[in-house]
Amino acid sequence: MSDWVFVCPTSQLLPGEKAVAWAGDTPIVVVNLDGAFYALEDRCTHDEFELSSGDVDLAEGSITCVLHGARFSLRDGEALCAPAYEPVAKFPVKVEDGLVWTRDDRT
Ligand code: FES
Structure with a gap:
């Protein structure tokens, strides 16, 4: 189990x-969605571009890949x-003492 x-x-x-x-x-992008934290692999499944370069849509709860426009x-x-x-x-994602942590739970 990874740390x-x-x-x-x-x-x-x-x-x-x-x-x-x-x-x-593993690059991980962590997003604050109205106070809740979510973590995704920072790698678009279309062509592996970094999702963290894209915009967050708070209403939809999504992030858009800037390369070709896929949304997740x-x-x-x-x-x-x-x-x-x-x-x-x-x-x-976990929050402890005001600090945000994540991990790759596949390994
Ligand atoms: S690499 Fe993300 S939409 Fe193509």
Whole structure:
């Protein structure tokens, strides 16, 4: 089981904002969605571009890949539109003492 990796203090991750952390070789984007934190692999399933460069849609709860426009649900990683069809991996997030942590729970 991989270790938790530090992302940032909650004070640096306000609603709609993103932060990126690395769990080994896995880039993870963590997003504050109206006070709840969600973590996805920072790698679009269409052509592996970094999702963290894209915009967050707070109303839909999604993030858009800037390369070709695929959107993914922040809550579960599901692909919401073409050209992506496969979900991105979703990872756990924990908040302790005002600090945000995540980990790649596949390893
Ligand atoms: S790489 Fe993300 S939509 Fe193509």
